[in-house]
Amino acid sequence: MAKGNMSACLPITLAYEGGFTSDRRDPGNWTGGAVGKGRLKGTKYGIAAASYPNLDIARLTIAEVTPIYERNYWRPLGAEALPSGLDLVTFDFGVNSGTVRAAKALQAVVGATIDGVIGSDTLKKAAASDVKQAIQSLCARRLGFLQGLKTWATFRGGWSKRVADVEARGVAMWLAASAHADPKGALSEEAAKADAISRKQRRSAGGTTALATGGAGSNAAVGGEINWLLIAGGVAVVVVVARLLVLKARQNRERAAAYEALAKVS
Known part of the structure; x- marks a missing residue:
C-alpha cells in the first residue's frame, strides 16, 4: 500500500464517489455490464x-478498496511523489475523468511534456x-473539460462543487x-479573491445584458433601414457571453464558499 498522503486524499475522493447503490437501471451495477445481464x-x-x-460490492470496506485505488489511480498518476495538495487534485x-486525461492536464500546468505518462520529468x-x-x-482545466461534456447540464451542480471543494482542500494541504x-x-484570502472575481463577473454580465438590450439597434441600420438579422445575431452573441460570465461567477462563488468553509475549521 502506498504511504504518504494517500490516507488523507482517498477519504475525500470516496466521499464523492458515494456509498452503496443498486439501481437496476444502471448497467454498471450489473456484473455483465448491461441492464439485466x-x-x-x-x-x-x-x-x-x-x-x-x-x-x-455491498460488503466492501475502505481497507478493501484502498489497494484498488492505489493500483488503478494513485500509482499511475505518480501521486506518491507529487507535492502535498497537488497529489489530491490530480x-x-x-x-x-481518467488517469491519462488528468496526467496530461497536470503536465500542461507544470510545463512538462504532455504524453499522459507521469515520469521523472513531470515529477x-x-x-x-x-x-x-x-x-x-489544474482544477480550472478540469472544470473546463467537464463543461464540454454532453452530461454537463445534468451533473454540473455536483461536479462544480466537487472541483471547488477539492481545490480548496488541495490548497489547505499545501499550506499545512x-x-x-x-x-x-x-x-x-483565497476566499476573498474568488468572491471578488465572482462579483466582477456578475457586474460584467449585467453590463453585457444591458448592452444587448439598449445598444443593439444603434448600429444595426443599413441604408436607413433596420437590419433585424444583424440585431438578432448581435444579441445572441451577447447573451452567450452574459451566460458564460454568470456561470463563471457562480463557480467562483462556489470556490469562495469552499475556501471559507475550510478557513473556519483550520
Missing part, C-alpha cells in the same frame, strides 16, 4: 459490479512549480505541508 451487485465507493464482477481528477517540474497556482490551474504561518488567514 449477470447479477445485480451494485456500486460502492465508485467500485462497480461491471468492472469487478467477483467482488461482494488523484481526484484521475478518478473522476521534477511539479516539485519546482508554484504549487498553489498549479493546484488552482509548507508550515504556513497563517493557514486560516491564507484560506480566507
